[in-house]
Amino acid sequence: MKRIGQLALVSCMILVLLAGCGTNKGNNSEASGSQSTATSSVSGGKKQSLVIWTLQQADTNIQEAQENAAKSFEEKFNTEVQITSFPYDQLKSKLLPAVAGGEGPDVLLLDQVWIAQYAAAKYIVPLDDYMGKSEVKAEDYFAGAWGAGSFKNNVYAIPFDVGVWGVLYYNKDMFKAAGLDPEKPPVTWDEFNQYAQQLTKDGKFGTSNWAGSSESVQCLVDAFTVAGGGKLLDESGKKILINEDAGVKALEFWAGMSEFSPPGSVGKNEEDAMTLFTSGQTAMTMYGEWGQDTIKTRAPSMNYGVANLPKPEGGESIGTFGGFNLAINSNSSKKDLAWEFIQYSTNYENQKTITMLTPANKKAAKEYLELTRQYPDVIYQQLTTATYRPNVANYPEIADLQLQATQKVMTGNMNAKDALQEAADKINKLLNK
Amino acid sequence: MMIKRLGTRIIFAGGIGLLMFFSLFPFMQMLSTSLKSADQLFTFPPAWIPKNITFSNFTAAWEHKQFIHYFMNSLFVSVVTCILVIIVSVLAAYSFTRLEFPGRKFFLNVILVSQMFCMSAIVIPLYKIVSALGLLNSFPGLILAYMAFTVPVAVWLLRSFMINIPFDMEESAMMEGATKLQAFMKVVVPLLRPGIGATAAYVFLMTWQEFLFSLVFITDPLKRTLPIGIMDFKGQYETNWGTMMAASIIISIPVFILFMVIQKQLISGLTEGATKG
Amino acid sequence: MRTRSTFLGYMLIGPSILLLIVLLFIPLVYTVQISLQDTDLSHGAPKWIGLAGYVDSWKDGELLKVFMHSTVWTVCVAFFQVVIGLVAALLLNRKFRFRWLVRAMVLLPWVLPGVIAALTWRLVYDSQFGFLNSLIAKLGFGQHATDWLGTPGLAMFSVILAAIWKGFPFAMLMLLAALQSVPHDQYEAAKIDGADGLRQFIHITLPSISGVLKTVIMLVSIWTFNYFEMIYILTGGGPIRSTHIAPTYIYELSFGHFNFGEASRVSVFSFIFIFLISLFLIRQMHKNERN
Helix, strand or coil: CHHHHHHHHHHHHHHHHHHHHHHHHHHHHHHHHHHHHHHHHHHCCCCCEEEEEEECCCCHHHHHHHHHHHHHHHHHHCCEEEEEEECHHHHHHHHHHHHHCCCCCCEEEEEHHHHHHHHHCCCECCCHHHHHCCCCCHHHECHHHHHHCEECCEECCEEEEEEEECEEEEEHHHHHHCCCCCCCCCCEHHHHHHHHHHHCECCEECCCCCCCCCCHHHHHHHHHHHHCCCCCECCCCCCECCCCHHHHHHHHHHHHHHHHCCCCCCCCCHHHHHHHHHCCCECEEEECCCHHHHHHHHCCCCCEEEECCCECCCCCCCCEEEEEEEEEECCCCCHHHHHHHHHHHCCHHHHHHHCCCEECEHHHHHHHHHHHCCCHHHHHHHHHHCECCCCCCCHHHHHHHHHHHHHHHHCCCCCHHHHHHHHHHHHHHHHCC | CHHHHHHHHHHHHHHHHHHHHHHHHHHHHHHHHHCCCHHHCCCCCCCCCCCCCCCHHHHHHHHCCCHHHHHHHHHHHHHHHHHHHHHHHHHHHHHHHHEECCCHHHHHHHHHHHCCCCHHHHHHHHHHHHHHCCCCCCHHHHHHHHHHHHHHHHHHHHHHHHHCCCHHHHHHHHHCCCCHHHHHHHHHHHHHHHHHHHHHHHHHHHHHCCCHHHHHHCCCHHHCCHHHHHHHHECCCCECHHHHHHHHHHHHHHHHHHHHHHHHHHHHHHHHHHHHC | CCEECHHHHHHHHHHHHHHHHHHHHHHHHHHHHHHCEECCHHHCCCEECCCHHHHHCCCCCHHHHHHHHHHHHHHHHHHHHHHHHHHHHHHHHCCCCCHHHHHHHHCHHHHCCHHHHHHHHHHHHCCCCCHHHHHHHHHHHCCCCCCCCCCCCHHHHHHHHHHHHHHHHHHHHHHHHHHHCCCHHHHHHHHHHCCCHHHHHHHHHHHHHHHHHHHHHHHHHHHHHHCCHHHHHHCCCCCCCCCCCHHHHHHHHHHHCCCHHHHHHHHHHHHHHHHHHHHHHHHHHHHHHHC
């Protein structure tokens, strides 16, 4: 007993002792932190140096193009550009402590779904004033990508590149073997299911769904909801509408694919589904347009086709936007230069070569797709109509509730209507907090 | 008697076999994956032994950007952290086991409580402190952060080893005219060798494989450590499994050899000490 | 007996204590300070709410579930790490050919960087391409496609198995070192008395290694509670949040939702939780010592 008292006392004392000095130190640290960045930019010579964190490029051509673009920017503005690249997961985990700690790069490359959060937390600055004085116009970019970059009627991030969840990939040889016409991919949900059934035989499967810990599944279910004439949020942005008819049908369609999928798809993610496709286990898969690169390395000899996502009866083929936008760190002491850089990276000329996904600039995108992708028209069409995910500050929480509903349906715990009703009740509470 | 012997031997061999299988099972898939070319990576049913063995993943991993650089960085950070932690902790453990001073128990409890911190819970405030110290993006900053997380355990472990070393040996040494320091160096340190070895192994491996702090505190590509560097092979949607697994094997080998070489000292060293005592 | 020496005593513990205060306890104070604020992004700027947040955290039942998962996870992983570690140490303490090689091989799981270990297990657990389902088929149990990471309930088992694998070599190494200190003559004496293996173990081995064993149990429990990477990479807390434990929840709240206040509150709760577990373990140890 004595020991317990003593240990408890110890921890209390430490807390009390440090409470005073800790808070002081905290304030000091912030002050000195911002000071050190200010001095470093001055002492770093006459040239200002602009720090950018971006995504790592697998393709060396893109990397080279980015380096060249940075070089000519340096010459044009008599400045120094420091680009550091990270893989996606690392960029995500690294940006937050840095920006929240009062540091971080001047220009941030943000996934569309992070923008509302960064804006709400005031880690990035509104760009409306800068835009007013420049050539940047919303209509040059894909509408979905532009919409994802705004938050509460302000523009916070300019689209850099875009992708769409997704397009339909199908294995032509497997189509032939199943007696299907390889030039006629399924157009409607019913056709898709019927084809999938026909393709499921001899240990191979028609398609593969997934519900692992990834947002991509929500991109697709959202897309199907909108495709069926439904909406995700109402006009006020305070009410979720996924529990309405279109949403229920969308989830039923997605979960129903389990019938034609290899067993054990709940624990899978989009990468696993693509692996099943490239290894010839499944005949069709839904994936982003950049999946063509994956097929090129994993199954170079595959005879495949790309089609629009299947659409519900009486609906449209609609995908969901993904991609990245550029924003300015509110801690940055070189915001004007940062804006110049954003403008420079999103102009038509540069967009053609430096983006990782498809350029966000529509004109550049068209040329890019013609040059680098098979079925460019299918992709371009899917991009122009694509919707975007709700850009509210607590989107990650909403996406997780949606994901749970999907997992509940796919593990057979609940039917789609009840699961979505339960999710919608919780989400509405979140939206009206 | 003979039959019983045989029975125990079989049970023993079975136990070793099971243990080996459990430890190495995931490595089988790792090795198998590393030896497959991209188009052979995933076949159904999975091929345990690749059809066409290729070493291209190993060459690709070795030639990847600054792989050797990452390796040296990790080695440097781990070794320096190890040495510093051992020095600091042996001193503290000595103080806690051999000296009496006001607040001894209090500080011992501070050490105990310090073991309970969760890295992901304090990484953001810790970032602010490292930034305030001006040590962001530098090895000293990373080493300090690692020390904070390993010193409590190291002190605790060394203390439990040191308690077992009888006091009277030092006392008799001091009676013969040795100073406290001499008695410590000549009597305690040799006997503590296995304890130091085990603790050093712990500290080394903790820092060798740490991910989150290294990611958050280091930005410069030339200063990244191995666990970060190896994750270069994992993109947002696509993982370069073959190369990643090959790289994992490459980085495991030196540590494996190191352990093979020092395990005698690490484990058997204690027997010598014990028998001498 | 201990020598009384205040100055030297403080000098020697000084570096350690200073390090811990600056790098652990100041962040802790910061965490406590943030935990008294409402930092939900949809509420606008952070507001001071005092202790009210600590009550609200429990309202939707999410935190309770997380702590229940944490308990199951910690108890299972720590228990089996120590048991397997002990068995392994006993086996590897006997002399046999190539012992040095086996000892080094068994340490391999511990050597592998945590993120890589977790990714490898993701491959192993894959329903189609994983070696685990393939092994089951090869052993003659038929071609199953068990969804190790996608079935609620089973997913917890899978992450626990992987975590045991990753950590048991530490327990083994420590206990193996401890076994060396068991005096040989005691075994000889016991043999003459006709004591069998189990008795020797209970009466001679266990008491001699009990000190190290207790330390190992406590360390392994604390580490397991705080162990983050394995679950984060294998399941991300899913499916249907059935594997969310405190550290993954804290990470989700801070890095996922930017809700540092709530993340700090959960951190404080976890800290108290581990603190109580350690207290319990320490008390148990002292009780045993007295007996």
